[in-house]
Amino acid sequence: MAYKKNIAALLQQVHEMTSVLDNIGSYVYCKNLAGKYTYVNADVAALFQTSVQDIIGKDDSYFFDLNVLDELLKNDRKVIFGKVSLAFEESNLIKSTGKVHTYKTIKNPIFNEMGEIIGLSGISTDITMQKLLEEDNQDQKHLFDVILNNIDAYIYMKDAKRRYRYVNRRVAELIGLPAEEIIGKLDTDVVSPSYADHFWQTDKLAFEGNEKVVINETLESPDKKTQHYLSTKVPFQLRGDMRTMIAFSTNVTELYQLKEKFEQLANTDVLTSIYNRRYFFDNANREFNRAKRHQQALAVISLDVDHFKTVNDQYGHPVGDQVLIKIAQLITPTIRAEDIFARIGGEEFSILLPNISLSQSLQAAERLRDLLDKKPILINKNIMLSIKISLGVSVLKASDNCFQDLYARSDSALYQAKSQGRNHVYLID
Structure with missing residues (x-):
């Protein structure tokens, strides 16, 4: 009776253990020294698409492709x-399905009560999907690395503690360190404090406002040239509470230089390289309003080359052009930084003089007249010309309503200077 109870208890234990192993979620099996299966759980039978009874007593050659059999036996x-x-880890081609599965496998020797080895046990967990996901992640990471390292932008991620979380190849090259020596470090650890603080001022705008920031940034390169960057900085949340920001900075220095060049061309007289008529009047109107608002002085000198038509008729227009160029070159060094010197058209020039008194403006005009009067203009080794100029001067009056009122008086004064025999300075106050 006791014997039957022991047998029943043992069978119950076997049943329970079998139930556990059949539901463990891994492939469990045992083999003898000949490599034949002595036990498999239900998952192994399902994998081989056969019954447990049909597997027991057979070796791996019945169930695995010959290409992987040698590795299993080894x-x-x-x-x-x-x-x-x-x-x-192992990857095996299952004959019954024709599919390759990847497993994380643990195999242990089995010993009898005398310590003799009688076989092995194995537990294999199918990690095929995990490996596929890892491979997909690696493929995506590689794809992103290729894109981010070859895009024409400096890209980096930084957390709210100023620690780099990612840098692309361009940033690494700019800093002068491999990316792996930058990631995980504070910005002040890999670049100079002044450089780090300069960019942190705009980095933290994204953190503080918790919204995308688009901003123009400037930086002096090692060769002392100013570099311009258009930067977009976007805050976001990583795992947990890690506040992070990703920045995309594009070097737009060439565009800035091109813009400056276009602006210069738009404001410059093509022949003489001084300011043109449009620039003169745009700024003159602003200066007029400023002077009226703050009750400050403002003067205009209009000047014209005497007998310029004779020069063109006698020597030709190329020589006439050289005369205008030489006059601009002579006058430019004599005016103040705040003055605006422009060619208005033909042989006529104007100078806008902020914050200058009536007597000072007359003195300035007389100096220019005297300069041209005493300095012949050398065109080439065969042509040296004595060029005279007439100048009209006007100063701002309380009754002036717009700059044109002031300018019209200087133009009238210029006409009077010419009427008096040229090579004169005339004032209409």
Whole structure:
């Protein structure tokens, strides 16, 4: 009776253990020294698409592709003959499905009560989907690395503690360190404090406002040239509470230089390289309004080349052009930084003089007249011309309503200077 109870208890234990192993979520099996299966759980039978009974007594050649069979046998021999445990990953082609599965496998030797090895046990967990996801992640990471490292922009991620989380190849080259030596470090650890603080001023705008920031940034390069960057900085949340920002900065120095060049061309007289008529009047109107608002002085000198038509008729227009160029070159060094010197048209020039008194403006005009009067203009080794100029001067009056009122008086004064025999300065106050 006791014997039957023991048998029943043992069978119950076997049933319970079998139930556990059938629901463990891994492939569990045992083999004897000949490599034949002595036990498999339900998952192994399902994988091989056959019954447990049909597997017992058979070796791996019945269930696995011959291309992977040698590797399976080699690992089994290591466990049996080496009497050691093995943990490894393996990929096997299952004959019944024609599919390759990847497993994380642990194999252990089995000993009898006398310590003799009689086989091995194995537990294999299918990690095929995990490996596929890892491969997909690696492929995506590689794709992003290729894109981010070859895009024409400086890209970096930084957390709210100023620690780099990512830099692309361009940023690494700019800093002068490999990316792996930058990531994880504070910006002040890899660049000078002044450089780091300069960019942190705009980095933190994204954190403080918690919204995208688009901003123009400037930086002096090692060769002392100013570099311009258009930067977009976007805050976002990483795992947990890690506040992070990603920045995309594009070097737009060439565009800035091109813009400045276009602006210069738009404001410059093509022949003489001084300011043109449009620039003169745009700024003159602003200066007029400023002077009226703050009750400050403002003067205009209009000047014209005497007998310029004679020069063109006698020597030709190319020589006439050289005369205008030489006059501009002579006058430019004599005016103040705040003055605006422009060619209005033909042989007529104007100078806008902020914050200058009536007497000072007359003195300035007389100096220019005297300069041209005493300095012949050398065109080439065969042509030296004595060029005279007439100048009209006007100063701002309380009754002036617009700049044109002031300018019209200087133009009238210029006409009077010419009427008096040229090479004169005339004032209409």
